Amino acid sequence: MSGEDNLLRLVEADEPDENNYHLQDQVGFILRKAHQRHVSIFATHIDDLTPPQFAALAKLYDIGETSQNQLGTLIAMDAATVKGVIDRLKARGLVELSKHEVDKRRLLVNLTPEGREAIERLIPLARTITGETLAPLTAKEAATFLRLLAKLA
Amino acid sequence: MSGEDNLLRLVEADEPDENNYHLQDQVGFILRKAHQRHVSIFATHIDDLTPPQFAALAKLYDIGETSQNQLGTLIAMDAATVKGVIDRLKARGLVELSKHEVDKRRLLVNLTPEGREAIERLIPLARTITGETLAPLTAKEAATFLRLLAKLA
DNA sequence: CTGATATCATTTGCATACGAATGAATTTGA
């Protein structure tokens, strides 16, 4: 093996790159931490509902009755996950289920009066939560961040 | 009730605000979706390890042997979560556990040779995953995004 | 030196999250 080969191996070797790998610089790791922080802030303001449960109620409040599957698509949850969320909201009387008259496969979900009251009460808190989550940024930075984040999501 | 009262109620009523609330504009919801997308990209490139498992191995590769608790702090997992992650890595022979000689409360975690091989093999893939996650952004946008995201995390 | 505190790890319980398999109902296409 020549000296040039050794030089080449050093330059192209995996080791230097591997030593330079730092988890805290990876977008996935920071994304996970930012999400964790948001969920934590959410819990300090709304302690009787999780973010996914809130999302389900907010979406139903926005669009009205829909199928469980369609709701899942709108709030980015797969069928198995949305079922659990809806089950728990139903157990608490915040949503009610009914069968679709025409398409017998579908399970319709809608807010109960209690669910409507709950989401109307919580939406102002959700605005506070959003504000607190973005608090480390200036208004301009927050706008930029949301724009770029949306491109990634 | 006077006409002025009605006007006042309309302007100050909750309904307009509530109707304006859209889940897809909330930072928490978008953050959750961006995280989901990243995890999905991760899984297409690394199908035998989860992001938290990868994080544990990468951190151990970076800093060497440490206590389970300390590792949890470094990779942003609480004690209960990190235990499960380490248990599964141990079951696969990627990490090994030992007792701290002095402080008998501590459980030391370290990479096995197999774990070291695995993380060295995976780090290049992790770089690809980061790249793919950030692909919707230009290089400049990605830099801005990472800077702002880090301020939030 | 010792009782109060704090730290480390474990366990339990609950709530996402998703892949894969299944069954029922609907839609498609040759």
Next chain:
DNA sequence: TCAAATTCATTCGTATGCAAATGATATCAG
């Protein structure tokens, strides 16, 4: 029209993620 493909919902299994309680050990304060 009718078999194949698709859609909707459910179930199971596995893996985070966190709060709260517990037990063992270590540290601190008086």
